[in-house]
Amino acid sequence: MKDTLPLLIATDFRPLQREGVGVLQANITLKCNQSCFHCHVASSPKRTEMMSDEALELLLQMLDQHPEIHTLDITGGAPELHPRFQWLVRQARQRGVTVIDRCNLTILSEPGFEKMAAFLAEQQVDIVASLPCYSADNVNAQRGDGVFDASIAGLQQLNALGYGKEGTGLTLNLVYNPLGPALPPAQVELEAAYKRELKVHFGIAFNQLFTLANMPIQRFGSTLISKGQFSSYMQLLKDNFNAATLPDLMCRNTLSVDYLGQVYDCDFNQQLKLHAGSAVEPLHLRDYLDLDLKGLPIKVADHCYGCTAGQGSSCGGALS
Template sequence: MHATLPLLAATDFPALNRRRLTTLQVNLGYRCNQSCVHCHVNAGPNRKEMMDAENLALIPKVLTARGITTLDLTGGAPEMHEGFRDLVRQARALGVHVIDRCNLTILFEPGQDDLAEFLAASQVEVVASLPCYSAANVDKQRGNGVFEKSILALQKLNALGYGADGSDLQLSLVYNPQGPELPPPQKSLEAAYKRELLDHFGIVFNRLLTITNMPIQRFGSMLISKGQFNDYMRLLKHNYAAGNLEGVMCRELVSVDWQGYLYDCDFNQQLGLTLPGLGERPHLRALLDADLSGKPIRVADHCYGCTAGQGSSCGGALENARQVIAVQAVHA
């Protein structure tokens, strides 16, 4: 039983509007071979929710209709969906870049023996969870033995060319803090990860993405149970940085749940805060005709998690995003 979370929808967070939609982030279901403490979707081995064939078939049509350039597949463990590989093949045939948000240990699950080879052959970008380069910290957050399996999975991906200099196979690692604190600076932590993983395990990767823990679902319930929820919200609000507003992921991304309903981000999805402006409960099929450019974004108090400190998104800290936007503005 999870503690009851406060309602976050009433907020003084600044109003936001969308730019052109470039990324479709699809949650294929909540089934996962792990149950991580920081998981904001409460995924686990006993979850049954999985996207059906009808909604799955809509995804390539929406990619084409909206000219979307990136398909971001998440879960749970998205690879556990029986339609995962066919969806990847269809998206790649359209020239769409595909991201697989992989927990690494899935590579050793029954029926997934050739998963790494499939991802490499399809040139799928792997964004892999590894909350620390220390075995004790990873196992504490994700379960006993997870670190060892994760290292073996990374070595397997490296052997296929992932993360190597000059390779088109992109491998990013994801860091989440262990508790109610902001991530450290992304660049310095990335340097430490690269040094430690190379020195001890011979592992290379392209980027480290630092992501702030959101005060919702499993992590939010943990904060409530420890009496830390209000302190964590104060931390996020106190470290609010207005400059991060330009780089938040919801500007150009739409999140799709396992039933095909639309949200501004994965966090709004878990809070049931649906995408505004397309009816009471907008569905994936609406994107076959609807252009979201200029539409409002539904904000709530948890949005302070994306704008605190160096900022946070599914692509890591927002400092680099702000630099890219500044360069684009100069050359516009």
């Protein structure tokens, strides 16, 4: 049977409902300075999509209309490449909202972004940064030549500002992705190994390591299909389905917004254009301004096994 991308409703999931919304995750651009093998949004330097000023304003209106939203999770692409990234961060922080920047670390070394790390520290932005291994060979194989060194330089820059250090209030979390179609190892043991290796070899400290299974969609999904590995990877995810992960799924308390301002149950559904809940047509941020966000139905499909296999995807979200 020919491999195809997953669009069928998954049979292992009981009907899921949103418990509320504490996190508003916004993909503000698909432009990136990298083209990573595992990227589930297919970002690259060639992408030009950017969130409009109108949609950015609606994000802030959502924060104003729904005080239960305590976190704005900004992702991409490299979200820092959006020309109004800093404006959006300041506006959210002025509202007392926690801001997460899904940072790829290498952007901090790009020309014109030399002061970005200092800005993030000044605004007390939480950073979630992708570092798929503490080995240069593995990172470069997944993300491109030279990426490991640039990532280490970015981490050292952030550490110098206090990120990842006890008592500073500046949170630096890292994210691990397997190199190929495999499940992540146990998070506790892997986090200990990351902390040991990064400290010993580079003097780097960080708060937590999140483990994330590669999603069988977009660039990674297409690669699996081209190698004839898609069906076997989906079977691996299904065989390792863990119902205990269901209560903590990202979609239970997060809304995902694309660069057009359209709303989805999660960032992965966004990439497959599976519109939020029971909607047939895409819903927009403006449709949610006066809507009670608790109890809304959540749309699931076979790719959802990526968040529920084994220990589950502990970071609960998309990464740039």
